Amino acid sequence: MVTIYSLCGKDGIHYSPHVWKVIMALHHKQLNFKIIPVDFSTIREIENGAFKSVPVLRDGDRVLGDSFEICEYLETAYPDAPSLFDGEGSRRMARFLESYCLTQLHPPLAVIAVMNMHNIMHESDQAYFRAKREERFGMSIEAMAEGAPEQRKILRERLAPLRAILNDHPWIYGDTPLLPDYVAFSALQWCWVVGVRDVLEEGDSVRAWFARCQDLFEGAARNPAPH
Amino acid sequence: MVTIYSLCGKDGIHYSPHVWKVIMALHHKQLNFKIIPVDFSTIREIENGAFKSVPVLRDGDRVLGDSFEICEYLETAYPDAPSLFDGEGSRRMARFLESYCLTQLHPPLAVIAVMNMHNIMHESDQAYFRAKREERFGMSIEAMAEGAPEQRKILRERLAPLRAILNDHPWIYGDTPLLPDYVAFSALQWCWVVGVRDVLEEGDSVRAWFARCQDLFEGAARNPAPH
CATH class of the missing domain: 1.20.1050.10 (Glutathione S-transferase Yfyf (Class Pi); Chain A, domain 2)
Structure with missing residues (x-):
């Protein structure tokens, strides 16, 4: 199961555009995923403080922190799922x-x-x-x-x-x-x-x-x- | 020979960005072309007053007036020349x-x-x-x-x-x-x-x-x- 960390407000609203990019990519790749909510005070605690911003994605041993890199990673790691790219x-x-x-x-x-x-x-x-x-x-x-x-x-x-x-x-x-x-x-x-x-x-x-x-x-x- | 009409200043300077798009496309398609200079007062005389702006291209019987349409036309009319597009x-x-x-x-x-x-x-x-x-x-x-x-x-x-x-x-x-x-x-x-x-x-x-x-x-x- 893929996990992403996401800035979250009241009522569980995820409001980072960069996180939404990854959410859409995960759906496109037909992957199950779990969203872990963070706020500004806990963002520094993600994965032992390796990141200053969201999204952060963990997939098994892989941890990644830039939304575009995450999408490129998903494309490479799940080549049999529908492609996010066309050339x-x-x-x-x-x-x-x-x-x-x-x-x-x-x-x-x-x-x-x-x-x-x-x-x-x-x-x-x-x-x-x-x-x-x-x-x-x-x-x-x-x-x-x-x-x-x-x-x-x-x-x-x-x-x-x-x-x-x-x-x-x-x-x-x-x-x-x-x-x-x-x-x-x-x-x-x-x-x-x-x-x-x-x-x-x-x-x-x-x-x-x-x-x-x-x-x-x-x-x-x-x-x-x-x- | 392809002809284009172009807004032209002193010293023969062609200063319309839309005309330059077509000039580059014509070079890319390896076509010989002639540039007919016009100014604001003569732009209405191009091809019997059918156009309000440049570029205008004449290629045989075809007369076209939008730079993007001109490029699409060149691509279609000269399919054996290097392509302006890749899909x-x-x-x-x-x-x-x-x-x-x-x-x-x-x-x-x-x-x-x-x-x-x-x-x-x-x-x-x-x-x-x-x-x-x-x-x-x-x-x-x-x-x-x-x-x-x-x-x-x-x-x-x-x-x-x-x-x-x-x-x-x-x-x-x-x-x-x-x-x-x-x-x-x-x-x-x-x-x-x-x-x-x-x-x-x-x-x-x-x-x-x-x-x-x-x-x-x-x-x-x-x-x-x-x-």
């Missing part, structure tokens, strides 16, 4: 999208989701989260949140390249979902699981694709609190 | 990059290049260009240009997804250059041909890749004024 091009696309999400989508998403993230965290994590964000952005998280309407607009503009593909195709790279889909999906899933569910407008092909991703694996991603 | 994935990647360039890179590039663009234009085009830009941005082009240092910083951040690939691979999609490379290259070539040649920093893998693109086809793209 080298899909790897490049997934890698491009990972950086695209991190550098172009996460900044607006971090503002859009800030209050909801705070509110779903355990109380012990809220003070840490608040201090870290307020240090990074130089303002209270309440002041950050006032920028959310503007950041929603920016987010929708930054989704244009995805939209250009999804206007013509049901999935980003192939005829069926592959890792490029899960990478991009997980960024938006982050907002969704903490309760911000109206960032994509009706009629947007990105919204329809997001719903298709949530329908996969018997609607696994419609549960913000898998265990 | 459906490379089409998706090229399409994604086209939208990524248009929506994420062109806005900062438009500010970074504004004064140089103006200055390389024929005088008859300068007034039209100035009026259009000042209407769109609500300020003089000189005031726009004051934002260039900030926009250079934004541009470098927005190149992160390309950098993520180019740190590990010489070309964006394949082992050799393909349309995804030419699409992304052409956005940056726009700045280069008008004389802004220092936007990419030493040591940046995007800069090294840009130079490799310029080396292709006997350094064709090192000449801002092909004819």
